[in-house]
Amino acid sequence: xxxxxxxxxxxxxxxxxxxxxxxxxxxxxxxxxxxxxxxxxxxxxxxxxxxxxxxxxxxxxxxxxxxxxxxxxxxxxxxxxxxxxxxxxxxxxxxxxxxxxxxxxxxxxxxxxxxxxxxxxxxxxxxxxxxxxxxxxxxxxxxxxxxxxxxxxxxxxxxxxxxxxxxxxxxxxxxxxxxxxxxxxxxxxxxxxxxxxxxxxxxxxxxxxxxxxxxxxxxxxxxxxxxxxxxxxxxxxxxxxxxxxxxxxxxxxxxxxxxxxxxxxxxxxxxxxxxxxxxxxxxxxxxxxxxxxxxxxxxxxxxxxxxxxxxxxxxxxxxxxxxxxxxxxxxxxxxxxxxxxxxxxxxxxxxxxxxxxxxxxxxxxxxxxxxxxxxxxxxxxxxxxxxxxxxxxxxxxxxxxxxxxxxxxxxxxxxxxxxxxxxxxxxxxxxxxxxxxxxxxxxxxxxxxxxxxxxxxxxxxxxxxxxxxxxxxxxxxxxxxxxxxxxxxxxxxxxx
Numbered sequence: 001x002x003x004x005x006x007x008x009x010x011x012x013x014x015x016x017x018x019x020x021x022x023x024x025x026x027x028x029x030x031x032x033x034x035x036x037x038x039x040x041x042x043x044x045x046x047x048x049x050x051x052x053x054x055x056x057x058x059x060x061x062x063x064x065x066x067x068x069x070x071x072x073x074x075x076x077x078x079x080x081x082x083x084x085x086x087x088x089x090x091x092x093x094x095x096x097x098x099x100x101x102x103x104x105x106x107x108x109x110x111x112x113x114x115x116x117x118x119x120x121x122x123x124x125x126x127x128x129x130x131x132x133x134x135x136x137x138x139x140x141x142x143x144x145x146x147x148x149x150x151x152x153x154x155x156x157x158x159x160x161x162x163x164x165x166x167x168x169x170x171x172x173x174x175x176x177x178x179x180x181x182x183x184x185x186x187x188x189x190x191x192x193x194x195x196x197x198x199x200x201x202x203x204x205x206x207x208x209x210x211x212x213x214x215x216x217x218x219x220x221x222x223x224x225x226x227x228x229x230x231x232x233x234x235x236x237x238x239x240x241x242x243x244x245x246x247x248x249x250x251x252x253x254x255x256x257x258x259x260x261x262x263x264x265x266x267x268x269x270x271x272x273x274x275x276x277x278x279x280x281x282x283x284x285x286x287x288x289x290x291x292x293x294x295x296x297x298x299x300x301x302x303x304x305x306x307x308x309x310x311x312x313x314x315x316x317x318x319x320x321x322x323x324x325x326x327x328x329x330x331x332x333x334x335x336x337x338x339x340x341x342x343x344x345x346x347x348x349x350x351x352x353x354x355x356x357x358x359x360x361x362x363x364x365x366x367x368x369x370x371x372x373x374x375x376x377x378x379x380x381x382x383x384x385x386x387x388x389x390x391x392x393x394x395x396x397x398x399x400x401x402x403x404x405x406x407x408x409x410x411x412x413x414x415x416x417x418x419x420x421x422x423x424x425x426x427x428x429x430x431x432x433x434x435x436x437x438x439x440x441x442x443x444x445x446x447x448x449x450x451x452x453x454x455x456x457x458x459x460x461x462x463x464x465x466x467x468x469x470x471x472x473x474x475x476x477x478x479x480x481x482x483x484x485x486x487x488x489x490x491x492x493x494x495x496x
Contacts, residue, residue, distance in 0.1 A: 028217040038230040054144040062242040071180040072236035090114030100166040127161040140289035147273040155261040171207035172246040175261040180238040184255030188231040193244035198222030300384035318365035350382040458484040
């Protein structure tokens, strides 16, 4: 009898041990946020605040706020059903992710918008794309951003579109963010940036690798200590997420959202909100909305922001020239080695000129006022216009041939110089929605090598003696190129 009881006692002890461990690690192997109840819901407004109120109460205070129904009167909210989007913007080539649970991988592809709209309800495709210029007339900024300088610091507008069921990684944005929901619902986990050290961000510093459905508290113990806030969005709502507040988002139903990112401003300009710039006078009348097409993005302002953040971290609040060079190196991080070499020398010359112009005491350091005084033109010369055109190659190929496939006349096409490589032919049943553009790019690479035997070969890679461009698989070549890029980037930072 005693022997029969032993297995039962062992099972009971194992269960008690598991329960004790579970109590010691609340939220272990459970969804993010299960470790403790939320502090509550974020503040909710039933109106859209004036820019001065929005800046003082929320932006400057680093306080999230949910604006109920804020975008319900906008053109996009009223018009953007699938039929309208397909008819008006269906030929656009956009980027989709595969898989609704985000993992920050490179599993992305290009697709015609109308094709996505036909099949997204039956697939796990998730459209994530900078809002194309053609759609910016429809999308409108809220009144809260229409004076004070916000629109001078716009960074990007991103469209997020799925059939619901998406789950983002836990992450933060290095910019201010308003997310406006055109359809569907979203639930957000949100935590103050002051707890960022507990969030276990990866080496890039912007997101955590934690499984948001099953948090391993042994691997990510800091997450068990974080107080968090809850937010629930309905169609028509807009939500302000302050810079560096980390968050995780789950979406439901047909889900279409646009987020506006803007770079934190050195200083809010209240005079811009008053008639004749007189803060003692009458406030400017503001429209409820303004089309995004009326404004331009200013990504180069991120460099100013990085310099000011650097100054804040330095005891004597003086930024050395080496720090500026490092930011410049980061601005071309994703460029090809050949392009880096071309840009790097131009950047050094532009930085020398920058210091000659604004470094008043000529000590090869910049203070806060000197950085603020930098013109937009100077920032662009040093940090802007450095994107690698190769990253648009896929889109150009797909866009040109997609429109040719639709019968658009040649003189209506964008001015894209694109030659079909020798020996390559588009198939008779060419479909821009399914065509593998890598076949085209591989043919281009092989043609380039035939025409230019001096094409740069990555270190550590050797073409075989029986190399035949017509049959050679370029996969290993591309891998070697990527490895060479990573090495070059590391060497550039070591040099700095």
